[in-house]
Amino acid sequence: MVLWRNFAKSLRAFPGRLALMVAIPQRVEHLQTDKGSVPVYTTTVVEQPWDSYTDVDHDVWRTLFRRQREILPGRACREFLETQDAMGMGEDQIPKFSELNAQLQAKTGWTLVGVEGLLPELTFFEHLANRRFPVTWWIRKPEQLDYLSEPDLFHDLFGHVPLLMNPVFADYMQAYGLGGVKAHGIGPEALAELTRLYWYTVEFGLINTDEGLRIYGAGILSSKGESFYCLESTAPNRIGFDLTRIMRTRYRIDTFQKTYFVINAFEQLMKATEPDFRPYYSELASQETIPAGNVLASDRVFHRGTGEGWSSAGDV
Ligand code: PHE
Ligand code: FE
Numbered sequence: 001m002v003l004w005r006n007f008a009k010s011l012r013a014f015p016g017r018l019a020l021m022v023a024i025p026q027r028v029e030h031l032q033t034d035k036g037s038v039p040v041y042t043t044t045v046v047e048q049p050w051d052s053y054t055d056v057d058h059d060v061w062r063t064l065f066r067r068q069r070e071i072l073p074g075r076a077c078r079e080f081l082e083t084q085d086a087m088g089m090g091e092d093q094i095p096k097f098s099e100l101n102a103q104l105q106a107k108t109g110w111t112l113v114g115v116e117g118l119l120p121e122l123t124f125f126e127h128l129a130n131r132r133f134p135v136t137w138w139i140r141k142p143e144q145l146d147y148l149s150e151p152d153l154f155h156d157l158f159g160h161v162p163l164l165m166n167p168v169f170a171d172y173m174q175a176y177g178l179g180g181v182k183a184h185g186i187g188p189e190a191l192a193e194l195t196r197l198y199w200y201t202v203e204f205g206l207i208n209t210d211e212g213l214r215i216y217g218a219g220i221l222s223s224k225g226e227s228f229y230c231l232e233s234t235a236p237n238r239i240g241f242d243l244t245r246i247m248r249t250r251y252r253i254d255t256f257q258k259t260y261f262v263i264n265a266f267e268q269l270m271k272a273t274e275p276d277f278r279p280y281y282s283e284l285a286s287q288e289t290i291p292a293g294n295v296l297a298s299d300r301v302f303h304r305g306t307g308e309g310w311s312s313a314g315d316v
Helices: 002-013 055-071 078-086 097-107 121-129 153-160 167-186 188-203 224-232 243-247 266-273 278-285
Strands: 029-033 036-040 111-115 132-136 206-209 212-215 237-240 259-263 301-303
Touching (some): 055 153, 121 132, 121 167, 167 188, 167 266, 188 243, 188 259, 188 278, 212 224, 243 278
Parallel strands (some): 111 132, 206 259, 237 259
Antiparallel strands (some): 029 036, 237 301
């Protein structure tokens, strides 16, 4: 059961909208366990098998790319749209990691590495700590355009990679990886708290600009439905960034978020996360976690959600 345990751990650490595991037979082994048949991924870095992408794969990329770029101006932060253009990420075909790497290396020293899927926590942190970003090499099927339960190439590449061209965000991601290695050595609570921070910033973060709230979280940027929902729906809360509050806040992996946290600038993320987290981990050990949809008296509330359509159980 060791493999299952590692896999279950990686689900917790690696944000990816994981409700049910979808079996993708052509790239994973299956292991019979007491939890049923579970997919098992290799943790090694793989060469992007670019020549093996089919016309259907390239079509999926093109369709999703166009669809998001049509709705993201005025919704995504300027930095995202600009870096995506600057690195030459376009709609024509699935980008080659090697070509994006040339841009990334020149700009911020990051390298994309191909992977099969979710990685064990420590492996993932070690990549980030060395300015390597793991990108799932395969792309979803045409019938999964709107939802799939784990990260694929579109989520990783379209959502996460452009901002690695931004020097401040690039540094934040590396610092996060270093912090992850450290938290891993401290214990499971520290890890869970640090994972919540990743979730509510890197995956589902909003940023306040002169023009209004904008998206920078990759989980939103790669989802059409959530790109609208996070900004335009009255249902979710939008609350000002507060580091230790976020580290206590549970989240949803199976539905849109109940709460989004808003930063003022990427520099705010850098600054807030600069201190040694050990004292935070000790302090948080005696505090309760906060349900995903709760609003606290101490919150800076941009919008208090109506809670419409929320399911009552299922925060993790
Ligand atoms: N400064 C944090 C620590 O000492 C590490 C960290 C950096 C965590 C950036 C998150 C983001 O643990
Ligand atoms: Fe992600």
